[in-house]
Amino acid sequence: MTKHDLLIAASTIWVVVTAVLVMFMQAGFAFLEAGLTRMKNAGHIAGKNVLIFGLCSVLYWAVGFGIAFGDGGWFSGTAGFFPSVNELISVGQKPFDFFAEVPGAAGYLFEVVFAGVSLAIVWGAMAERAKLWVYFVFGTYFTITYSIVSHWVWSPHGWLFSLGMQDFAGSTVVHYQGALAGLAGALILGPRIGKFGHDGRANPIPGHNIPFAVLGTLILWFGWFGFNPGSTLGVDLGGFGYFAYVALITNVAAATGAVAGMLIAWLKLGKPDISMMLNGALGALVAITAASGFVAPWAAIVIGAGSGVIAVFGVIFVERIGIDDPIGAVAVHGMSGVWGTLACGLFAAPVLAHNLATGHKGLVYGGGFHQLGIQALGVVAVGIFSFSTSYGCLWVLNRVWGIRVEPTVETQGLDVHEHGMWGYPEFYIPVPGGYGTESHGHMGGLGHAHAAAKPAPVAISKEVTV
Amino acid sequence: MTKHDLLIAASTIWVVVTAVLVMFMQAGFAFLEAGLTRMKNAGHIAGKNVLIFGLCSVLYWAVGFGIAFGDGGWFSGTAGFFPSVNELISVGQKPFDFFAEVPGAAGYLFEVVFAGVSLAIVWGAMAERAKLWVYFVFGTYFTITYSIVSHWVWSPHGWLFSLGMQDFAGSTVVHYQGALAGLAGALILGPRIGKFGHDGRANPIPGHNIPFAVLGTLILWFGWFGFNPGSTLGVDLGGFGYFAYVALITNVAAATGAVAGMLIAWLKLGKPDISMMLNGALGALVAITAASGFVAPWAAIVIGAGSGVIAVFGVIFVERIGIDDPIGAVAVHGMSGVWGTLACGLFAAPVLAHNLATGHKGLVYGGGFHQLGIQALGVVAVGIFSFSTSYGCLWVLNRVWGIRVEPTVETQGLDVHEHGMWGYPEFYIPVPGGYGTESHGHMGGLGHAHAAAKPAPVAISKEVTV
Amino acid sequence: MTKHDLLIAASTIWVVVTAVLVMFMQAGFAFLEAGLTRMKNAGHIAGKNVLIFGLCSVLYWAVGFGIAFGDGGWFSGTAGFFPSVNELISVGQKPFDFFAEVPGAAGYLFEVVFAGVSLAIVWGAMAERAKLWVYFVFGTYFTITYSIVSHWVWSPHGWLFSLGMQDFAGSTVVHYQGALAGLAGALILGPRIGKFGHDGRANPIPGHNIPFAVLGTLILWFGWFGFNPGSTLGVDLGGFGYFAYVALITNVAAATGAVAGMLIAWLKLGKPDISMMLNGALGALVAITAASGFVAPWAAIVIGAGSGVIAVFGVIFVERIGIDDPIGAVAVHGMSGVWGTLACGLFAAPVLAHNLATGHKGLVYGGGFHQLGIQALGVVAVGIFSFSTSYGCLWVLNRVWGIRVEPTVETQGLDVHEHGMWGYPEFYIPVPGGYGTESHGHMGGLGHAHAAAKPAPVAISKEVTV
Amino acid sequence: MRKVETVVIRERIEIVIDAVEEETGHVGVTVIEAVGHGRQRGVTHEYRGRVFESRFLPKALLIFVVDDDRADAVVRAIAAAAVSGNESGDGLVWSTPIENVTHNRTGRREAT
Amino acid sequence: MRKVETVVIRERIEIVIDAVEEETGHVGVTVIEAVGHGRQRGVTHEYRGRVFESRFLPKALLIFVVDDDRADAVVRAIAAAAVSGNESGDGLVWSTPIENVTHNRTGRREAT
Amino acid sequence: MRKVETVVIRERIEIVIDAVEEETGHVGVTVIEAVGHGRQRGVTHEYRGRVFESRFLPKALLIFVVDDDRADAVVRAIAAAAVSGNESGDGLVWSTPIENVTHNRTGRREAT
Ligand SMILES: Nc1ncnc2c1ncn2[C@@H]1O[C@H](COP(=O)(O)OP(=O)(O)O)[C@@H](O)[C@H]1O
Ligand SMILES: Nc1ncnc2c1ncn2[C@@H]1O[C@H](COP(=O)(O)OP(=O)(O)O)[C@@H](O)[C@H]1O
Ligand SMILES: Nc1ncnc2c1ncn2[C@@H]1O[C@H](COP(=O)(O)OP(=O)(O)O)[C@@H](O)[C@H]1O
Secondary structure, eight states: OOHHHHHHHHHHHHHHHHHHHHHHHHHHHHHHHHHTSOGGGHHHHHHHHHHHHHHHHHHIIIIIHHHHHSSBOSSOBOSOSSOOHHHHHSBSOTTSTTOSSSBHHHHHHHHHHHHHHHHHHHHHHTTTTBOHHHHHHHHHHHHHHHHHHHHHHHSTTSHHHHHTOOOSSOIIIIIIHHHHHHHHHHHHHOOOTTSBOTTSOBOOOOOSOHHHHHHHHHHHHHHHHHHTGGGGOSSOTTSTTTHHHHHHHHHHHHHHHHHHHHHHHHHHHSSOOHHHHHHHHHHHHHHHHHHTTTOOHHHHHHHHHHHHHHHHHHHHHHHHTTOOOTTOHIIIIIIHHHHHHHHHHHHOOHHHHHHHTSSOOOGGGTTTTHHHHHHHHHHHHHHHHHHHHHHHHHHHHHHHTOSBOOHHHHHHOHHHHHHSSOSSHHHHSOOTTSTTSTTOSTTOOOOOTGGGGSOOSSTTEEEEOO | OOHHHHHHHHHHHHHHHHHHHHHHHHHHHHHHHHHTSOGGGHHHHHHHHHHHHHHHHHHIIIIIHHHHHSSBOSSOBOSOSSOOHHHHHSBSOTTSTTOSSSBHHHHHHHHHHHHHHHHHHHHHHTTTTBOHHHHHHHHHHHHHHHHHHHHHHHSTTSHHHHHTOOOSSOIIIIIIHHHHHHHHHHHHHOOOTTSBOTTSOBOOOOOSOHHHHHHHHHHHHHHHHHHTGGGGOSSOTTSTTTHHHHHHHHHHHHHHHHHHHHHHHHHHHSSOOHHHHHHHHHHHHHHHHHHTTTOOHHHHHHHHHHHHHHHHHHHHHHHHTTOOOTTOHIIIIIIHHHHHHHHHHHHOOHHHHHHHTSSOOOGGGTTTTHHHHHHHHHHHHHHHHHHHHHHHHHHHHHHHTOSBOOHHHHHHOHHHHHHSSOSSHHHHSOOTTSTTSTTOSTTOOOOOTGGGGSOOSSTTEEEEOO | OOHHHHHHHHHHHHHHHHHHHHHHHHHHHHHHHHHTSOGGGHHHHHHHHHHHHHHHHHHIIIIIHHHHHSSBOSSOBOSOSSOOHHHHHSBSOTTSTTOSSSBHHHHHHHHHHHHHHHHHHHHHHTTTTBOHHHHHHHHHHHHHHHHHHHHHHHSTTSHHHHHTOOOSSOIIIIIIHHHHHHHHHHHHHOOOTTSBOTTSOBOOOOOSOHHHHHHHHHHHHHHHHHHTGGGGOSSOTTSTTTHHHHHHHHHHHHHHHHHHHHHHHHHHHSSOOHHHHHHHHHHHHHHHHHHTTTOOHHHHHHHHHHHHHHHHHHHHHHHHTTOOOTTOHIIIIIIHHHHHHHHHHHHOOHHHHHHHTSSOOOGGGTTTTHHHHHHHHHHHHHHHHHHHHHHHHHHHHHHHTOSBOOHHHHHHOHIIIIISSOSSHHHHSOOTTSTTSTTOSTTOOOOOTGGGGSOOSSTTEEEEOO | OEEEEEEEOGGGHHHHHHHHHHHHOOOOEEEEEEEEESSOOOOEEEETTEEEEEOOEEEEEEEEEEOGGGHHHHHHHHHHHTOOSSSSOOOEEEEEEOEEEEETTTOOBOOO | OEEEEEEEOGGGHHHHHHHHHHHHOOOOEEEEEEEEESSOOOOEEEETTEEEEEOOEEEEEEEEEEOGGGHHHHHHHHHHHTOOSSSSOOOEEEEEEOEEEEETTTOOBOOO | OEEEEEEEOGGGHHHHHHHHHHHHOOOOEEEEEEEEESSOOOOEEEETTEEEEEOOEEEEEEEEEEOGGGHHHHHHHHHHHTOOSSSSOOOEEEEEEOEEEEETTTOOBOOO
């Protein structure tokens, strides 16, 4: 047992544990999104996260990981497809020598959960009206385009990495990209029925469960301690134990975003809207994702506060221009993603940029516009690539087969139509022995002992032969 | 400070962190099971997981851990009961020298959460109709029989271990055993009132909360990253950082199971049933539990897909033969547990079986039927032992006291009858200032300021003296 | 790379991971509290945890961390305010040299989540009737008083630490303090409308969602594996891997508390009340917090059982003397916090007190009343300081501006009044395409395809210009 | 025409409606959730030390708007079908003459 | 017989029923959740930038089937018990003659 | 006075009430959630291998207590406003003479 063995052990613990935290963010998205949409779609909205993470996990093993982190050129990796046992258990070997201190398998695990997050964001903006098969087709497509961009920014061969772009954990790669695809989807799908009145004014369509949205947000915040600090991909990047600093920055920014989101909603809208507070916290987490390795605590506060402002005004703006984004993905992940990416160019602290050996100090430290320019270039390049490829794909799918459900399906809900069963069955149909049957129901007391003795047929429903 | 100290530190971090992830699976089971059962039992179903994990935790410290991992013979451990402070803080010492790199306490922690999972599975198949005291009595009994079997398979003295049985993290020990006891319980309890019509046809009794079931599944998936990778019990089993590979295999299998479960339900039942997708993912996690240390990624996909098939057809089959298993435990944990155990005999990769020094390569690698035979032997032996001991115990309890609640209790619900209060009180009774009182209620707006000034007595309820 | 570097790496992993587990306890409190209060306040109750953790995180970076752990005197730290990048990334340097094996940032992360827990407890006892701005003002104030007491007990300069007070992870510092402030708040606010009848008898106001309360409790139990074991602040305190023992003790106590809480409720109240079981588990976790590093497993069982008794009788007692504490914070965190702190003086095992070099062995090991006396002194001193400062602050705020919402706001609910929107909007107002509109609603089936074609205006609501 | 109203236990909703359809040929019903209070006792609840009970039981109110000459048969069909065999709680049925019965979709006014 | 119907605020449900039982001796009631719209204003809601209000308030509809000679006393008892002291919202009570009143369990038809 | 009752689809609740207020000047309504069964088919459900369907559709029952001379106009206003353009499901409206109408808050008894 060498010290290097112990380094591998510690780094692998760190990378696996943080990857697992990020994986749990799927539950966060599931509950944030289910909470901010309607009861009739709750099962579908929550369940689709399992589906897409499943799809993505297999695909990313097959091709995504190779594209993103396999050896290759400036545009894409060209090795590491369908990786074998040996490629996955060895450490620092080709084709995954990018991961110097952990086995290829740990690299896969950490990176696949990021791809899963990016995919989860996409569907937030498209919620409550897309057909189920679209998840399969576009999910597959996006996993690949996502992997290409992550190669650009994070692989040592990638062209944006070579230019010195700073995106510590993926404000651009993960969040902005997901939001761009979601925006493309929201544009092509159009708003939900009832969202805009005949006069074009937006109607509020409140989500059905604010506690779910809070749970989702806290799970995401929790998972983000994997997202950002885990992006050191080992225990010594930036110095031994430096990842704790990344965690601190992440927490300070998120905290500021939550408070700012609530206060700004209070000032602007007259009420300290809880969903805006949640959006503020999440927007801040998105923004600090790029910057968490590079900035000082005071800058984390500035970045977080900026995201609180963006959350409130961004959500209102997106609605005002006629886009229906039920959970605010465009504002929270898109606009805040851009803000965080650019913020590196403003606030990157000299000592940290140096320790991480990525890019240069930011504008406020006298670094001039150099780093800011590179950050802006990254934003523009990824914006064009991601939006156009996503829009193109969805446009074709929509043209050929139609990606939006029929009005009757949308009105009645995706749960019963797409999946056959409500998210909360006892609120919609009589279930044997359930709410709304003898002994039960709102304002109801308790029934007869005898009733149990001879169960009635499925009340109010007729069975149909399979 | 020696390198060995650091090894102990790293291994203990790993084992404790993964144990904690597995402990959280109790929340996963609580929500999976509560989601797939009815509103009137939601508090009971969720709450019982806290109870049985509590019971199990104390018992396992007292005797279970000694039976399972204390020094002893081929059948059972015979030392390490009521372990002392010194036995628990020392590393690699008798009676817990099985744990070479972590203190006995870490061994306890990791193993008790496994016992807790096995127990949680039991009650899924018995849901919505067992008396509360049965949890105490059978929970105690099962903790002990479980510990015996885990000694057989995992202790270096155990007879199945000595034969070279491969069960990396417990498809057989944890899942199959839990399902066998659950099956015994479901048989003795009989189906829930209303589950089968007068003509014997099954009525659907949909669970009440699909988002809960999704949350439960994602928590379980998350926890499984402790379950399988943590079973290395240190940072160097199979090579430093090898546990990351186990995590990858786990994820790929689960992902395939989710997608397969949904697609097969879609093909077979006409609808991409969300609960079947969840069952597919969980079944795949169960199956890969035995195999996660031994197989290649492609085999993880095969195993996961197989579990997706098993989930759908297994659930339907169990119902067709007249067994009422509300959450599908028999199919998901039992059938998939067998599948995963046998799959080792088919797909164990030579290099991995060698690295782990457990058993031999599988059939497809030219290993012949040797390993498959041992796996089958393990399945049969554990099947006979676990099913018969569980069935016997429950049969006696049922004969002497009756383990099923009265029909009136079942009809009205376990929450109010066993525990005195509904899981969702405001949907069932008027609560002061709650839903269904002035200012509140469905389709309701908002009431008078004045009403507040003179609170009414507990509406619609009369207080009774304690 | 030295061995010391690896020690820093391993310790930082441990401290950051456990800190993250503790951070997740915010979700636990959010769901425990939301579950045990009414539907009309669910969004507010859950959401406020995000707000106060946000507030506390920023403040603790600014001043709290310096007060608590910066260098200073017996009463308070006097350095480390607004810490800089360098202060946070260096290890074992002033002003945070208290943290010898991890960077200052890891220290911040671990300690801020403790402050967040203490703050979360406060609001449990004040639930459903405090104004929103009070969270901002008192949250700020309490963050500071909390930090002062944590300096007393945990900083090597603190006066109670110097006396040898044993409070391993904060039964006194975190839980008791939070409960004292909550008690002050509950006294000043008075009981909720409808809680006590005209004859002074208490009315039950059941919480609205027992599954949420169960989830909250399991999340808290999960997080407590960070809370107590993480308090070693490194991998070698008490011996390498000793933290696993702390985890075992924590689990055994919690388990006993859950079972005891249920059994005692069964005996005393006639029903195995689930909320009492949850309170038993939590009370045991609170009590073992001080003792987890110091006691043997049998003592953990005694302590846990004691907390089960305290939970049931404490909750009843608090209600009987006319205090309305909706979630039982005074009993669970206050009384059990005192019990756990004193229990160290009774049960501290010689070997463990020695290994940790804190205080002396307890009464039952022949240590006499010395340690018990110090523990009692700590309880009294903190009790006087914390209660009086909290009561004073809240009294002034109440006198000047009033901290309780108007009766009309309380009756109708904090969600709609303080935040503008219900926690479960579809149960209260018609939402376009939601429950209670065409195609939907309880006992409802499914509507017309055509209805979708011409969406109605926002049913039953009129839009008002912003 | 006549409006026949009945309060029944919820498990009987389907059976009552089927009986009306089969025995009288009348199709069309509106169902409303209700709770009722008759002579039965509720069940005891306990929460955190307080014990109390509730006095209502869940019922359903069914409304059938029927031709005058069918009213009597509908009442009889309902009373027969609503019987659960329990000791109490099966409810009541009654009818009321109504005027101006109009079919919303067509605007057709039925003879009173 | 007569059917007495009343719309009351929900906190008055118990009080009204108790009053009817005490003052007239009549036992038996069916309660239905309702919402009503009278002259009061709702409360303002806000969600993600949109402000709106709701015009209904929660009420309950109580149905008492009573003997003809008790109807008037029941109406009076209800009207008296329903008063909450609020400025508005206490609702209405009225009665209607009904026919064919049949007790489901026994099939006994009450004298009309 | 007269009680006008109507069963309508839920999306029409607001429109019907507005129509009554505008066309007849009558203010005051009580709304009850209902489900109804007419001639339409439900939608197919599937759960874990079992397929079944439900036959009810959500409706609302609206109650307007009105002056005798306004009853006919109210009925007509409702019938007109309730039409959704769907092929079925728009429900019914009818009226009944009622007695003893009393305003709870004031105790004032309206002329019958
Ligand atoms: N006089 C009444 N007026 C209105 N509803 C009544 C009346 N009597 C009974 N009911 C309804 O019928 C239900 C059954 O009544 P109950 O007295 O329990 O049954 P039974 O008369 O068969 O013993 C009650 O819950 C209530 O909803
Ligand atoms: N004409 C009416 N028809 C039906 N229900 C009515 C009528 N007038 C009032 N109500 C019911 O009574 C409730 C109270 O009416 P409201 O006008 O607010 O009270 P008040 O007349 O005491 O000021 C309403 O919410 C509604 O449910
Ligand atoms: N005879 C009736 N008695 C009571 N309610 C009825 C009757 N006929 C119709 N309804 C109510 O009206 C609703 C619409 O009826 P339906 O037959 O579907 O519409 P349509 O007559 O326009 O085709 C039903 O769901 C039911 O609630």
